Amino acid sequence: MELEIMKKLIRKYEPGHTKFSFNAMQAERYYRNETDILINKISDERKEDADNPLRNADNRIPRNFHGLIVNQKAAYMFTAPPLFDIGNEHGSEVVTEVLGDEYRKNCMELCVNASNASVGWIHYWEDEDETFQWAVVDSKQIIPIESHDLKKKLLGVLRVYDEIDEETGDTYTIYEYWDKESCWTFRRKCGDTLEDGLFYYNTFMVPDTGDFVAEYRHEFGEVPFIPFPNNNTNTNDLKNIKPLIDVYDKVYSGFINDLDDIQELIFVLSGYGGTDLDTFLSDLKKYKTIKVDGDDGSNPGVSTLNIEIPIEARNSVLEATRKAIFEQGQGFDPQPENFGNQSGEALKFMYSLLEMKAGLTETEFQxxxxxxxxxxxxxEGIDCKKIIQTWSRTCVKNDTEQAQICKDSVGIVSKKTILKAHPLVESVEDELRQLEIEEKEAMEKAEMYAGAFSSEKEVSDDITNKEDEK
Known part of the structure; x- marks a missing residue:
């Protein structure tokens, strides 16, 4: 690829990627429970009260609703990650082996990335041992280049990330452009312009010569990046609930500030000898006493009025906001009062919103x-025509009811189907093998008992026959 063509691609696609990266970083910040309440500037009202001795509290307490809802979806969908059947047992075993031990962890990370950035990405490649490798890529690094037809075929991927040169300590922006045949690498020193600072980056080693070049040719026949959209609208999970989370944080933090700031007593002054109310408040906080003047005919003193913070109103707002967060975010509100001796159907209803959201994600992820x-x-050179994907959900279940359903299904459906639904069975194949072993052992014991009884009967018959002969 020519250097000028690469510059044109960067100028065309990189500016539009800025908003995507901002939204992704914002969602990741909320996922880490670093909401806007922690970084917002003090309001004008708070600035006016900054010198007021009774308005000093500035508690900023975030609530990690977004992280909770995203983790719910990830655990609900990928605690038991999908299984793949390509039509032959050997091929399915090879696929499982290549996916590796980190398959479940990568699925979780992929789901979290998609929930925060609206799309997750997987990159696969071949290492120096010609072994298939794959990993989840930070979505903020990926700029897809798609066709303009209805299929929106992936024509190329521009991957952008920063790297520190170990020799000089300078920070460089690395550009990788991947298409269906090769990868080209470029880099630009941070601070330099694109026009004058972009150069080829020789990072790939040629096996025969040991030289480093800027082009790497692969043999996958397609762009080795796979998108995993979060849903059918390509939006992240924060968009619908961010205003509600901000309201909850603001009301809750304001309530705590009021508890810290506002005295539960209003002082009524008579014959106060100070100059103004600020002096009164300062003396009261500093010395715990005040001075009153007694003139003729006056009745100096200090009386108090009790006040109450509107707790009921705040609680109503917080409760309504919390409910709206889980409704808009399509999550499962883990309130203790929602549980109990619930039936299986009642528990399914409680997971209905989460299941609806998970279904949209599953459709895209498939x-x-x-x-x-x-x-x-x-x-791996395996013939693959039809792929059957088996997806499972992990949620709270009524195991007693489920076990009873399995018991009542004996003789109606196959043993394998019953074992799949039984709450105590983790691996259906292992359970079937164990049942075969136990059935074989039971038959051997039965044959041993039958043989023992047969031998005793033969001995008894022999004795009887001999007595009859006599």
Missing amino acids: LGFARLVRAICRH
């Missing part, structure tokens, strides 16, 4: 996982 499995099969 396409991405199908592409990943086909890429593995091509690399």
